Amino acid sequence: MKPLRILVRAVAIALAALPFAPGHAEDEASPVLGGKIPSGYRDWKLISVAHEEGNLNDLRAVLGNDVAIAAYREGKLPLPDGAIVARLAWSYVPSEENNKAFGRQQSFVAGSATNVQFMVKDSKKYVATGGWGFAQFDDGKPARVVAHDCFACHVPAKAQDYLFTHYAP
């Protein structure tokens, strides 16, 4: 083969080996938020709290950046571009010291952090997933960066802009 033909074949083989064809679905595979936890997210304001039983068995807080909080408080859905919602979760742990003070077994508190998930609103970038990019970080490292993976579970909340969490007054 001529050198040019060798090069073309090599490129074709390399492209076929990529998990996604170039030119589409690029957003799905690229890490949301550049694969980095947004600095200062732990300072964001509280949207609400929840407890999940089952395999998750956690206590969780949902925080929002300023864009998200403002829209949540005004009851404006869908959230505008630039909104970011963070879901923090911690293991669900009985508190012996609290129970002693109460005189009965009744208190459950946040143990160690399990993971942090983010939803990032960019209606142009994430068209295929309701305008949301999804990311999960375990111990600060990106763990789930393919949007469709998380999106599927959020589809039932489509009428609320794919957000399960309501603002707690």
Place this chain on the structure above:
Amino acid sequence: MKPLRILVRAVAIALAALPFAPGHAEDEASPVLGGKIPSGYRDWKLISVAHEEGNLNDLRAVLGNDVAIAAYREGKLPLPDGAIVARLAWSYVPSEENNKAFGRQQSFVAGSATNVQFMVKDSKKYVATGGWGFAQFDDGKPARVVAHDCFACHVPAKAQDYLFTHYAP
């Protein structure tokens, strides 16, 4: 009686009618925070979350003003004067929409607000109660403003500056 004697007696009667003798125990009776919810407390940063079973049956978030958060993050106890800790609580409600998405009964979310409690650090003003003034607000109105009432339950946490809540990373 001479006018001066009448005045003295009138003052004595008026003082006896006061719920507390003047000059002591005044702080106990005066509403902490002037009897008003601190403006902007809902914007404070998150310390942690918890779930209480039993009669309380709530989900709760503990927020701190900037002084409180800085000390919490640095692990500095006791908290300095000016620190305010807010405990928000909401009724513990199963979420049918979340359970549908998960395909099982496992999700509990924040319902309506029950009450908001504050601890205000002023080591000079609240000497008798570990340096903390306590207040509870129901529907925005002061409900418990006598410090000793709340303080008694916080005594078991004396080694942690009377704070049960630990910072959630």
